[in-house]
Amino acid sequence: MYPHRVLLVVTGLSPQVVTETAFALAVQQQPPFVPTEIHLVTTAEGAERARLTLLGEEGALGALADEWDVPGLRSALDESRIHVVTGVDGQPLPDILIPEDNARAADLITELVRRLTASPATALHVSIAGGRKTMGFFAGYALSLYGRPQDALSHVLVPPELEQHPQFFFPPRRPRVLFGRDTKPIRAEASAVRLASIPFVRLRHGLPDRLLAGQATYAEAVGSVGAVLGAPQLLVDLAQGRIVAGGVAVPMPPVQIAFAAFFAERRAMLPDGEVAVSWRDADPKRFLELYASLVGPGHPTSARIAALLAEGMPKEWFDERKARHNKLVEAALGWNAAPYRIEATGRRPHTRFRLGLPADAITLRW
Incomplete structure (x- = not known):
């Protein structure tokens, strides 16, 4: 009782x-x-x-x-x-x-x-x-x-x-x-x-x-439960600075939106065999372009992040951004977060990472 x-x-x-x-x-x-x-x-x-x-x-x-x-x-x-x-x-x-x-x-x-x-x-x-x-x-x-x-x-x-x-x-x-x-x-x-x-x-x-x-x-x-029952859909809206997963807005700071956009763009535009990426071969230049499109050219944080990524994406920084992304989508979506997580593929030491949802489930707005 x-x-x-x-x-x-x-x-x-x-x-x-x-x-x-x-x-x-x-x-x-x-x-x-x-x-x-x-x-x-x-x-x-x-x-x-x-x-x-x-x-x-x-x-x-x-x-x-x-x-x-x-x-x-x-x-x-x-x-x-x-x-x-x-x-x-x-x-x-x-x-x-x-x-x-x-x-x-x-x-x-x-x-x-x-x-x-x-x-x-x-x-x-x-x-x-x-x-x-x-x-x-x-x-x-x-x-x-x-x-x-x-x-x-x-x-x-x-x-x-x-x-x-x-x-x-x-x-x-x-x-x-x-x-x-x-x-x-x-x-x-x-x-x-x-x-x-x-x-x-x-x-x-x-x-x-x-x-x-x-x-x-x-x-x-x-709406949250409806998102669970529907087919996964991811909107990466750089024009409005937002991420919408399954119809639910996922609150993220600009650096995380740019990181999500980096992975969404790869999933949407590259062949399956080339989608996954590790910290070793992630392109910092493309990430910085996406970030600049969110905060505007010449933003004070752009120079700081550019200096951090001058020699590539450090493993600690890459892992932190990845973990933060997954935590934010889980907080916003509950059990519906799985399709929107950045997931691992392959075995160590060749582990790489990607968005698992299909390319046709992603919409990119610049």
């Missing part, structure tokens, strides 16, 4: 899904999953309904804790764990109605899931039972992006006559009868709530470190 167990629920105008899901996890499920924290993602109106109906001494969450003897549930939710989607102006949204609102909801959910899955001591359970359909989709997809083996996804199933019934928040310990809008009697009992587990594909190992460790938008995270 994980010491920190978090339930994340997307909700709209029906806060009942929170207590229904908590009941299914803490009472019905074996072994039980009793959340130490409950987090909600909702709109301004949804947040107000959650505060009024779930929190406090008379709230439904405390009633659930008391009736089913699960005291930990009483303190699992507080106002700080109710996360409200805000608009571009930073104000809480009463509803999600336009594409910009949708994007804000996606980013909030993605960042929350990223943060809640950061600790290996935490198990996260995500419920997509409430809220707008797009919110449920974003929550499920965010868990697919960041989820680990201990994390789970579900939807709570409630009979239509009890779903959104204003008096039904969880099954009572002793069955009782409620009345619907048409005065039809409805039997409320434990079997009225069922949790449907949803299998999902875990893609976390495909995310680069920067998206695991720092704040990321939904589009950035999805």
